[in-house]
Amino acid sequence: MPQTIDLKDTDTRDALSARHAAGPHALKQPLIGMSREELGEALLAIGVKDRQVKMRVQQLWHWLYVRGVSDFADMLNISKELRLALAEKYTVSRPEIADEQISEDGTRKWLLRFPPRGAGKPVEIETVYIPEEGRGTLCISSQVGCTLTCSFCHTGTQKLVRNLTAEEILSQLLLARDRLGDFPHKDTPQGAIVPAEGRKVSNIVMMGMGEPLYNFDNVKKALLIASDNEGLSLSKRRITLSTSGVVPEIYRTGEEIGVMLAISLHAVRDDLRDELVPINKKYPIKELIQACRDYPGLSNARRITFEYVMLKGVNDTLEDARDLVKLLKGVPAKINLIPFNPWPGSAYECSDWEHIERFADFINKAGYASPIRTPRGRDILAACGQLKSESERLRKTERLALEAMMIAGHGEA
Known part of the structure; x- marks a missing residue:
């Protein structure tokens, strides 16, 4: 029996809208928060040669945490080809x-x-x-x-x-x-x-x-x-x-x-x-x-x-x-x-x-x-003990229905 989803449910509808708006970028892996070793593995995964990895890791670390860039296009001492390869699979954007x-x-x-x-x-x-x-x-x-x-x-x-x-x-x-x-x-x-x-x-x-x-x-x-x-x-x-x-x-x-x-x-x-x-x-x-x-x-x-x-x-x-x-x-x-x-x-x-x-x-x-x-x-309401958001977790049945819809391709950008 095919799964159905109640689009009148505001939580589920919001989730679908957010997924649709995110599009293919939702699949990109963030480089921010990776260790140096993990950054090295990410570079190897897109074809960077092993002998260049250490240098490239240092370059990325500097751009992310010293210069504070949030776009690969601003990493000016990295080749355009590598920047495009990074941007295809990874993200350094802010929330x-x-x-x-x-x-x-x-x-x-x-x-x-x-x-x-x-x-x-x-x-x-x-x-x-x-x-x-x-x-x-x-x-x-x-x-x-x-x-x-x-x-x-x-x-x-x-x-x-x-x-x-x-x-x-x-x-x-x-x-x-x-x-x-x-x-x-x-x-x-x-x-x-x-x-x-x-x-x-x-x-x-x-x-x-x-x-x-x-x-x-x-x-x-x-x-x-x-x-x-x-x-x-x-x-x-x-x-x-x-x-x-x-x-x-x-x-x-x-x-x-x-x-x-x-x-x-x-x-x-x-x-x-x-x-x-x-x-x-x-x-x-x-x-x-x-x-x-x-x-x-x-x-x-x-x-x-x-x-x-x-x-x-x-x-x-x-x-x-x-x-x-x-x-x-x-x-x-x-x-x-x-x-x-x-x-x-x-x-x-x-x-x-x-x-x-x-x-x-x-x-x-x-x-x-x-x-x-x-x-x-x-x-x-920014003082100690006052912080809170309205976020709630979808119930399991709602998450499964949402995932089924995505698999079926109805939520793709």
Whole structure:
């Protein structure tokens, strides 16, 4: 019996439209996010001679990550013949910008659209740029949606759709540098709020949508490319990975990636953290803190940042502050206090500012740096814990019907 598809279903119709619009380009493999070895294999696959591969890899690496080009035609020291061969099978293009918002404080939020890759239809994620005096921080997403359902986090209300690939993680950085004029021969938008000197994107934080350590391999690959000295060349001390506490992967992060670590802590008792950060039921506080004590390279110069969202009447008493200091005793640490950023339907309120300051003063007097994070981009829902997209995964029956239609040739460009 032939399969049929309900074109009145908006999700399925959108998927068909997106596939049709993508045309043959949807089949091209991205070079962004490939290791040098993989780039070499890609070159061999299109007929580049073995003795030329190393040189060509270096040329591609330079164009992608030093010059920031997004079109093979701009790779001027590569022959036209090779550029055409590359363009036929591969792509170096940026993701589609579905929306861009600029906060009154200069924070920028991009809604980026990526191919389905198993989700049934194109997916969207949010990326945020936060300009500050002397630095610009890019908050990068690692997943579409999230599995962790932290009760105070807007992203946690969106079910996991899929992991982002290394290319999609890295493309967020490349696109931001494009838009901000942070590559050679690129212009900064007129009136943009950016650091007065140096790089426009000087720091990146894996604190966007998703749990980075549940997408470890792709995050690792992207961050190692971002920190490669012959390309994007971001210092590992300017890259921070934030986790809600996937304990086994914390050890791997230190050993295999070597970036700065941040822990979404938010509570000092297991009963409360079980509610706020449900992964605590699997990896309780004692195991989490031990993993932090064992983090490779931990020192006063490479402290762990503990993130603590201030929730009125929930976790903001001086007793909580005392227990927090006791819990972290002996761990080189900084404690970021985050005023709760409200979102539609949230059940929590932000602690009073005077209350937050008393909490911070207590921790500072105990010997820990305890800055209060200034809320940024609240007016465009770009602040910590506010990121979310509308992406959902098609049901299996819908995906199968869509695939059947494509096989039958009805969706070809």
